[in-house]
Amino acid sequence: MTAPLLTINDMSIIFTSPDEPDIEAVRQVDLTLTPGKTLALVGESGCGKSVTARAVLRLLDRNADIRTGEILFEGEGGKVDIARLKPDSDAMRAIRGAQVSMIFQEPMSSLSPVHTIGDQIDEIIILHERLTPRQARERTIALLDQVGVPGARERANAYPFELSGGLRQRAMIAMALACTPKLLIADEPTTALDVTTQAQILDLLRQLQDDYGMAMLFITHDLGVVAEIADEIAVMYLGDVVEQGDVFDVFRAPRHPYTQALMNSVPRLQRKAERERLSPIKGNVPSPKDRPQGCAFTSRCPFAFEPCADTRPARTSLPGDHVARCHLLTRTRAEAMA
Amino acid sequence: MLRFITTRLVAMVLTLWAVSFVAFAIIQLPPGDYLTTYMATLASNGDRVDPAQIDALRRQYGFGEPYIVQYWKWITGILTRGDFGQSFEWKAPVTTLIWGRLGNSILVEGLAVIVMWTIALPIGIYVAVKKYSLGDYLATIGGFIGLAIPNFLLALLLMYLSFVWFGTTIGGLFSPAYENAHWSIPRLMDFLSRAWAPVLVLATAGTAELIRILRANLLDELKKPYVTTARAKGLPEWKVILKYPVRVALNPLVSTIGWLLPALVSSSVIVSVVLNLPTAGPLLLRSLTSQDMYLAGAIIMLLGVLTVIGTLISDLLLAWIDPRIRYGSK
DSSP, rough: OOOSSEEEEEEEEEEEEEEEEEEEEEEEEEEETTTOOOOEOOOTSSHHHHHHHHHHHHHTTTTTEEEEEEEEEETTTEEEEEGGSSSSSHHHHHHHHEEEEEEEETTEEEETTTSSSHHHHHHHHHHOOOOOOOHHHHHHHHHHTEEEOTHHHHHOOOOOHHHHHHHHHHHHHHHHHTTOEEEEEESSTTSOOOOOHHHHHHHHHHHHHHOOOEEEEESOOHHHHHHOSSSSSEEEEEEEEEEEEEHHHHHSSSSSSHHHHHHTTOOOOOOOGGOOOOOOOOSSSGGGGGGOOSTTTGGOOOOTTTTTTTTOEEEETTTTTEEEOHHHHHHHHHHHHH | OOOHHHHHHHHHHHHHHHHHHHHHHHHHOSOOOOOHHHHHHHHHHHOOHHHHHHHHHHHHHHSSHHHHHHHHHHHHHOOOOOIOEEEETTTEHHHHHHHHHHHHHHHHHHHHHOOOOEEEEEEEEHHHTTTTSSHHHHHHHHHHHHHHOOHHHHEEEHHHHHHHHHHHHHHHHOOOGGTTOOOOOHHHHHHHHHHHHHHHHHHHHHHHHHOOOOHHHHHHHHHHHHHHHHTTTTHHHHHHHHHHHHHHHHHHHHHHHHHHHHHHHHHTTTHHHHTTTSSSHHHHHHHHHOOOOOHHHHHHHHHHHHHHHHHHHHHHHHHHHHHHHHTOOO
16 A cells, blocks of 8 residues: 555534634544545535635644644655744745646636736746746646647637636646646545536546556536545545545445435436435434534434434545444444444 | 727817806805896995896896807807806906916825835735735725825924924915016926825825725735736746736726826815815815806816816826737727
8 A cells, every 4th residue: 555645634614703602614624645645525515625625835824723633744844744834934935836736616706807827827837837928838838738638729818718617627627737746635626517518527537547647536416426526435424524535445334324424315317217216314413512522423313322412433444445433343343342 | 099089089179068057057056146146245244235236247247148058158158269268256267266276286196196006016015915914004004094084184284293393384385486487497496395194195095095995906916816826837936927917907997097187186175275275175165165167167177177187187097008909909
């Protein structure tokens, strides 16, 4: 097994506000990213996926605080704990864009409306590789060409509003890959696109990953997209990573009740006679301030029993690289031992 | 871009025509005319007026004719001969009266605009980035004081203080020695030694307002995703802010440059009276009270021209800095 590129251990992120109680948006995140592999981070809206991703680049707002845990990154200059770096420090900025880069959800609002896309891509190349503007532009054109922007030389002089959503997202990807990063974080890059464009962008990302050998952290709430692109999957619920493992293992045999419920809520294409009703997950996601002390899923879990509400389940290793946090797993094991 | 400019130019000419028509109508609105005011003044001084002489004057100036005919004479005079008519009160052609005054106005108020932007820009950016910091609160308090103090009061205060502290009176734009001299280094120094006070007075309220607007605009822009993108590239924070959100936040401000000049001219009347400045404001006020219609008409007309040119300039600037406008007009 290759050495991990990025390891997040027991990270919690707390948002403070002067007139409200603190909110623990991320309570317990453990993630491991391997070079050349894609990890899909899955969960409902507001479960802390994006916050986790932004924490890796230290792009969180000033009122967010990484209270505990570490983000260990195997960078060019050796291992660094990103959680300990200052957000605007030279060390952090040397990582951003050069070693870890990010693609955002909304390609329109994530590109500056008043600068050409060429200008916005040149900038990152000039910043990290110290090329002349002319050399940078040549590289930009090559990149745009590589991500499948037709007429790259002319399109480099276009403004974002002159391009379609798919082309904008391609430009965004070209920008993220400009300095050949080791890790690409994609925060719902296909959510704002229509389905055919979505498939093209996923193909492109997979192909680029083969070319560059980078690790990818792919955030989505769409299990179809996960099946399409991911090697590994991590499932988040209300600030906790509840299960992580190989995508086939997890899809075939989800071990955490939340993951199981999530799989059951996906519609399958079946003949009319065989169709079943979807089984949605009971109840609603509680707000982080009503979160149970123990497992966050307790309030909606059909199997909840007495330790769930108060004791946080431990990380249980399962066959393969599969881990989950659920009391059921330790109980069955304890019963088997008895 | 060429088409953009052409449409703006055509619109500009039409606007100016409308402005001239309305301006001429407005100066004729008050009952009576210059001669009635003139007679009233003479009568109040106890002088006797010869009605025959008044009638002759009235015919000479064409006061009895219908509005359209008077307007036609006035506008053709301006367009063909550059002749804005006679000032009754000053007994001189309007053109000789207003150019110097208008020049002074543009000079002083242009300087005020420059001062306004140079002060407001860095402060506005600072207070938006450091929202709710001590500096933000200080700037807010200072800004509200600047907005709340009437300009003429500030002018009086400056006059008083400069007299008490430096023993000099500020007022006017030039010392008598340089009043009618040609521009030279000593005259420029003389001008600057006097002009700082009116420029400062005129700039205060505008600066405070500009800081508030820039702060609000920038606070909106700082939250936009493209700022995060710029940060994710690894740019230093100051560069992120100056290159992206500030650039976008300036758009609405640039579009107001056009109105600044006329707004300053009309708001500076009282300050100009207090500080005894030879600018266009007091001249306009005088001509309106004495119904010196051609003089008033010329000033209003030229202010209109300034506004329209200012708007054109700000439109062009806006099209230059914001591609969405440039391409939207295709």
